[in-house]
Amino acid sequence: MSVLIGSRKDRTVSGAIAALDGKPTTLTTGTAIGILVEAAAASPGSQAGKRATTALTKALTGHEEPQVRVAAAKALGRIDAPAAVRALRRVADDEVDGQLVAAASEGLARLGTRADTRRLTGAADRATWEHAVTAAGVSTRLLAHRLGLRLDPADVALRLPGEDAPTLPVTGRIKARIHDVELPVPRKAAVPDPQWAALVPSDAAPVGAFDCGGRTHVVLATGDPARLREAPGVAGALLGTNESMGTTYVRWVVLTRPEGDGVAVTVARPTGEVGFVGTGSWGDDGSLTVTVEAVDAPGATAARATATLRGRTFTIDGRAERALTVPRLVPAAFAPR
Structure with a gap:
């Protein structure tokens, strides 16, 4: 059961703008931002979408509360509109507030263009807060992989958190169970959250699903794996399913980059944390076979999987431990004594 905050008359773009302007309404600031991003993301070119984007841009640059400015930056990162991208670029170019820089960077990873790679590199060099860096x-x-731009393998700043960690040995015997999948929503809505949809290749389509660790993973794969031979790219994504809502969401993105005669493979969260690393090779028939292993990180379970994509046919064979191999981090205040 969910509760809607604010009266019906205030839950509009006009009501949300009034709330951000400090006028008396029944909306909280967070609810107002949510209403605006929903309106703008759904229809950025409409009059309501443009008004919502303008209001969020105004909040980003002029609101007196720092957390509201950060929330506005995160919201603009979900709106595929030139005005939103311009606002994020101004933050990346000029801001020193680490939370703002981090929020704008995440938005540009999804919405940016080739020129923004240099902009984000400059933001990383300028930032004084480790999280922002x-x-x-x-x-x-992520932006370079999305656009197929070449990377400098020696650039430490481009390594994702956990990518250099050792992998975990597998001794368990739980096998991944592959099965046919019928997505709960049409392909156009297979990744309903625009926050991360841009990281999934536009030609990606569902090719199968498998169960592992009690979770179902829907596999989206690019229709043109040959392009991955030449430059970094996103081979596809693993979607989680929200059965109660009948939707899917991006759980992992599969990043590749050419390495020798094959490809290096990194399976990461959309936010960049790495879960699996490995390598891939090409078959004579154009198929791509990758083998990945879980990295040693808090909360990780040792797992090893080999998957092959041949056209629109997907097969997988894997093993995983029954329980967490590396305990999760627990804050000291809550750790058992």
Whole structure:
């Protein structure tokens, strides 16, 4: 059960703008931003979408509360509109507030163009807060993969968190169970959250699903794996399913980059944290086979999987431990004594 905050008359673009301007309404600031981003993301070119984007841009640059400015930056990162991208670029170019830089960087990873890789590199160099430095570096890497831009393998700033960690040995015998999948929503809505949809290749389509660790993963794969031979790219994504809502969401993105006669493979969260690393090779029939292993990180389970994509046919064979191999981090205040 969910509760709607604010009266019906205030839950409009006009009501949300009034709330951000400090006028008396029944909306909280967070609710107002949510209403505006929903309107703008759904229809950025409409009059309501443009008004919402303008209001968020105004909040980003002039609101007296720093957290509202950060929330506005995160919201603009979900709106595929020139005005939103311009606002994010101004933050990346000029701001020193680490939270703002981090939020703008994440947005540009999804919406930016080739020129923004240099912009994000500059933001990472300028940032004085470690999280902002990491966020800008991760965003540069994701943007480069999305656009197929070559990367400098020696650039430490472009390494994703955990990518250099050792992998975990597998001794368990739980096998991944592959099965046919019928997506709960049409392909156009297979990744309903625009926050991360831009990281999935536009030609990607569902090719199968598998169960592992009690979770179902829907596999989206690019229709042109040959392009991955020449430059970094996004081979596809693993979607999680929200059965109660009948929707899917991006759980992992599969990043590749050419390495020798094959490809290096990194499976990461959309926010950049790495879960699996490995390598891939090409078959004589144009198929792509990748083998990945789980990295040693808090909360990780040792797992190893080999997957092959041949046209629109997907097969997988994997093993995983039954329980967490590396315990999750627990804050000291809550750790058992």
